[in-house]
Structures are given as structure tokens and as C-alpha cells.
Amino acid sequence: MTDAMTRALETKLSLFDTRTRKVASISASNGSHLRIYSCGPTVYRDAHVGNLRTFLLSDLIIKVLKYTGVDARLVQNITDVGHMSEDLHEDKLLAESSARKMDPFEIAREFESRFHHDLQLLGVNPANIYPRASESIEMMQSLISQLIEKGHAYVGTDSSVYFDARSFESYGEISGNRLDALKPGHRYEYTDDGAKRFHADWALWKAAGERTEMIWDSPWGAGFPGWHIECSAMSLHYLDGAVDLHLGGIDLRFPHHENERAQSNAAAGYEVVSNWVHGEHLLFEGRKMSKSAGNVVLVSDIVARGLDPLALRLTFLENRYRSQIDLTWDALAAADSTIKRWRKKLKDWGASDATPEAQIVLSQLVELVLDDLGSADAIVELRRIERDEHLAPSFRAFIFRELDQIFSLDLDRAEESARLTSEQEGLLAARAEARAAKDFAQSDLLRDQLRALGVEVKDSASGQSYEIIL
Ligand code: AMP
Ligand code: ZN
Numbered sequence: 001m002t003d004a005m006t007r008a009l010e011t012k013l014s015l016f017d018t019r020t021r022k023v024a025s026i027s028a029s030n031g032s033h034l035r036i037y038s039c040g041p042t043v044y045r046d047a048h049v050g051n052l053r054t055f056l057l058s059d060l061i062i063k064v065l066k067y068t069g070v071d072a073r074l075v076q077n078i079t080d081v082g083h084m085s086e087d088l089h090e091d092k093l094l095a096e097s098s099a100r101k102m103d104p105f106e107i108a109r110e111f112e113s114r115f116h117h118d119l120q121l122l123g124v125n126p127a128n129i130y131p132r133a134s135e136s137i138e139m140m141q142s143l144i145s146q147l148i149e150k151g152h153a154y155v156g157t158d159s160s161v162y163f164d165a166r167s168f169e170s171y172g173e174i175s176g177n178r179l180d181a182l183k184p185g186h187r188y189e190y191t192d193d194g195a196k197r198f199h200a201d202w203a204l205w206k207a208a209g210e211r212t213e214m215i216w217d218s219p220w221g222a223g224f225p226g227w228h229i230e231c232s233a234m235s236l237h238y239l240d241g242a243v244d245l246h247l248g249g250i251d252l253r254f255p256h257h258e259n260e261r262a263q264s265n266a267a268a269g270y271e272v273v274s275n276w277v278h279g280e281h282l283l284f285e286g287r288k289m290s291k292s293a294g295n296v297v298l299v300s301d302i303v304a305r306g307l308d309p310l311a312l313r314l315t316f317l318e319n320r321y322r323s324q325i326d327l328t329w330d331a332l333a334a335a336d337s338t339i340k341r342w343r344k345k346l347k348d349w350g351a352s353d354a355t356p357e358a359q360i361v362l363s364q365l366v367e368l369v370l371d372d373l374g375s376a377d378a379i380v381e382l383r384r385i386e387r388d389e390h391l392a393p394s395f396r397a398f399i400f401r402e403l404d405q406i407f408s409l410d411l412d413r414a415e416e417s418a419r420l421t422s423e424q425e426g427l428l429a430a431r432a433e434a435r436a437a438k439d440f441a442q443s444d445l446l447r448d449q450l451r452a453l454g455v456e457v458k459d460s461a462s463g464q465s466y467e468i469i470l
Pocket of ligand 2: 231
């Protein structure tokens with residue numbers, strides 16, 4: 001619960017709040033650090049580069065805050081149960097499990113570790129905690145019980161528990177989808193209409209029915225949690241009842257965040273989330289990424305083409321989070337060569353010199369980032385500084401090195417990856433995947449192939465690294 005006596009800590013960051021439809025100054029309500037919740041991956045498949053754009057949002061926010069001396073605590077959930085596929089009314093993980101004839105939890109762990117590996121390749125610092133839905137069942141059940149006690153939820157005729165949408169007056173503030181405008185039969189929720197009292201009510205707990213896997217006992221009978229309740233339970237629990245910043249992709253505005261807000265506020269009795277911030281979608285070569293369109297791009301695809309995965313990070317930084325990006329392979333290749341050129345130039349420029357003039361320019365650039373994440377504007381300036389031959393090399397080195405603490409493009413890296421062939425890059429990516437999937441036979445085989453090609457692979461707790469031996 002927020003303490004009314006605590007003075008909030010004002011940060012210099014401003015962001016667009018979807019609920020109030022305004023750019024808002026962000027503050028840490030507990031007076032010490034910013035509490036951030038970011039909706040995490042559904043781990044039945046690899047995160048595609050679009051998902052990663054959204055996951056990068058918290059990293060940029062946390063790094064720019066840290067640069068200004070403000071700490072943050074980030075919670076990101078791992079959805080390994082409860083997220084239904086829109087078309088099939090079927091749990092996405094169980095569908096994958098039956099297709100691959102594998103234990104659903106084994107699949108979840110495989111994709112979870114690949115998710116962490118992708119984040120590492122993109123220079124994203126890990127969250128403080130990654131709670132798994134399947135391990136937070138009690139927490140969700142206790143929240144559901146509270147909602148029933150407070151008259152915001154009821155047990156339906158099918159033994160599922162539903163949230164009573166009409167009991168939450170301000171429903172619709174985030175998305176603009178007010179209850180009176182939502183038509184019955186409009187498919188925005190996966191539950192059948194029969195057992196609930198009102199068409200816009202949604203399931204907090206689903207009765208198991210025919211389902212035999214990934215179900216748990218509950219006061220309402222065996223079943224499994226709905227997707228939205230997961231984020232309410234985890235954010236309230238792990239962020240002590242108040243979220244300064246709630247992040248997710250734009251598609252989550254409705255129904256996911258609308259329902260989460262209703263659940264959290266109804267249980268807590270106050271506005272739990274101060275700012276709802278949404279990242280716009282990423283398109284690839286003009287189209288929405290989808291399996292059926294065949295244009296899903298993964299980090300491993302980028303590596304397999306011999307491109308630095310941080311090129312993806314640069315393309316994200318070159319666009320404001322609130323604008324759609326239409327990514328292309330050409331744009332990625334251009335970003336890759338920009339990063340390589342910057343690394344080389346930084347080496348040539350040598351040591352940094354933090355002159356008072358350089359500090360002024362730097363703080364102007366940081367302010368651009370703090371202003372609703374204008375990293376794109378800051379990068380335009382960086383390019384100008386790069387080209388300005390009147391500026392001392394040590395001045396330019398200072399600006400680039402300092403901003404890299406926020407942008408994480410690893411600009412001081414020794415340029416060895418430029419010497420890798422695309423075959424070597426591809427094998428390294430395949431080996432990282434094999435390791436993440438704990439396929440040690442395959443990873444040993446790939447290690448031998450790489451050695452034969454002159455690349456010695458080493459493993460450590462932070463992942464795989466390599467050295468060129470020929
Ligand atoms: P999921 O794993 O499908 O639950 O999605 C994880 C996150 O990625 C959510 O915050 C989504 O809103 C976000 N997301 C999904 N598709 C895209 C996309 N094409 N571009 C940007 N973010 C996306
Ligand atoms: Zn969520």
C-alpha cells in the first residue's frame with residue numbers, strides 16, 4: 001500500500017500515459033525507486049523481434065533513469081499457463097505440447113531460457129524477478145477470493161469464477177472500450193458466454209472441464225487461472241501494491257490491461273498503476289509478423305545472417321516507442337554497419353575528455369532521451385557529432401561512450417566479430433540455441449565444427465563466448 005506520508009521521488013523522465021492520454025512526468029511513489037511491471041512472454045514459442053521491441057522498452061527506461069541516479073525495480077512475468085489462443089480457445093502451451101508430443105512444462109522451460117538468451121544478445125539487463133504463472137497459483141487464488149468477498153467476482157454455473165465487469169465503474173478508461181459500447185458476442189475474451197452473468201465478464205479461474213494437464217485444485221474445484229489475473233496478482237505482490245509504470249505492447253491495452261486494472265483496483269480500493277505505457281508494434285517488410293505469413297523474424301535469424309544482434313537494438317532506438325516501425329533486412333544491415341563504424345571510430349578517437357562543453361552537450365542529449373524516450377532525436381545528434389570534424393576526437397569519444405551507457409550498443413567492443421564468416425556466426429547461434437535447449441550432444445558437435453573452422457567456444461555462467469584461434 002502506498003504510504004500517504006511518503007514523498008514521491010520526481011524523476012526527469014516523461015512518458016505517454018495511455019489512460020490519461022497525456023505525456024506525464026514519472027515519479028517513484030515510494031520515494032526511493034521506480035516500480036515497473038512489464039508483461040512478459042508466453043513461452044510456447046520463441047519471442048520474435050516485435051516482442052523484443054516491447055521488452056527493450058523497460059531496459060531503455062531503466063538505463064536512462066539509472067544514468068540520472070534513479071533506481072528501478074522491474075518485475076516481468078513468464079506466462080506458462082492460462083494464455084488462450086484466440087482462434088482455438090485452446091491453451092497455447094498445451095497446443096504446442098500436443099503438436100510436439102512433449103511435456104508442456106518442458107516446452108515452457110526451453111522457450112523461457114531462449115527468451116533470456118535473446119535478451120542477453122540484445123544487451124538487456126535482466127529484470128529483478130521473473131515470476132512464473134504456474135508457480136504463482138496460490139497468489140492468484142487468494143486475489144480471486146478477495147474479489148469474490150468484495151463482491152467483484154462470482155462463481156458461474158460452470159464452476160469457473162468470473163469478474164463482474166459491471167461492478168467496476170470506470171471500466172474502459174485505458175482503451176476507451178466502455179462496457180455499454182461492447183457488444184455481446186464480440187470476441188474479446190476466450191470464455192464461452194453461457195455461464196457468466198454478463199457478456200463482458202471474464203474468467204479469473206477456469207474450471208478444468210475435460211482438461212487433465214496444467215490444472216490445480218482450488219476452492220472452486222480443479223482448474224487453471226485466467227491470463228489477466230496473473231499480472232494483477234504478481235504486480236500487487238512483487239511491487240508492494242503500487243506500480244509506477246506498467247509496460248506492454250499496444251495490443252495489450254484491451255482486454256488484457258483493461259481487465260487487469262479492474263481486478264487490481266477492485267481488490268486494492270485505489271488506482272494501483274500510475275502510468276500505463278504501451279509500445280507500438282513492429283511490422284516486418286510491411287506486414288504484421290505471423291507464422292502463416294511466413295515473416296516471423298527471430299534474433300537467431302539476425303545472427304545467422306552474420307549481423308550483430310545489437311543492430312536490432314539500434315533500429316529500435318532510432319524510432320520512438322510510440323511509432324510503428326516497418327523493419328527490413330536492409331535497415332538491419334545498415335544499422336549493423338553503423339555500429340561497426342562507430343566502434344572503429346571510437347577506437348580511433350581514443351580517450352574521452354569530459355570538458356565542461358562536452359558535459360553540456362551530453363546533458364542535452366540525455367534530456368532528449370528523458371523526454372518521452374526521444375532516443376531517435378539523440379541518435380540524429382550523435383550522427384551529426386560523428387561527422388563534425390571541428391570537434392576534438394576526445395570530445396566525440398566522451399559523448400559516444402557516455403550515451404552508450406544508456407543505449408548499450410557495446411561501442412567499446414574490440415572488433416573481432418567483423419572477422420567471423422556468416423557460416424561461423426550461424427554455427428555460433430545454433431550452438432547457443434542448442435545449449436539453451438540443453439541439447440548437449442548437439443552443442444558439443446557444433447563446438448567441434450567451430451573449432452575446425454578456427455573458432456574456440458568457451459562456456460560460462462553468463463553464456464557462450466568465443467576466441468578466434470587460427
Ligand atoms: P506474447 O509473448 O505474445 O504474450 O507477447 C509479449 C509482448 O510482445 C506483449 O507485450 C505484446 O504486446 C508484444 N508484442 C506482440 N507482437 C508485437 C509486435 N509485432 N511488435 C511489438 N510488440 C509486440
Ligand atoms: Zn500482463
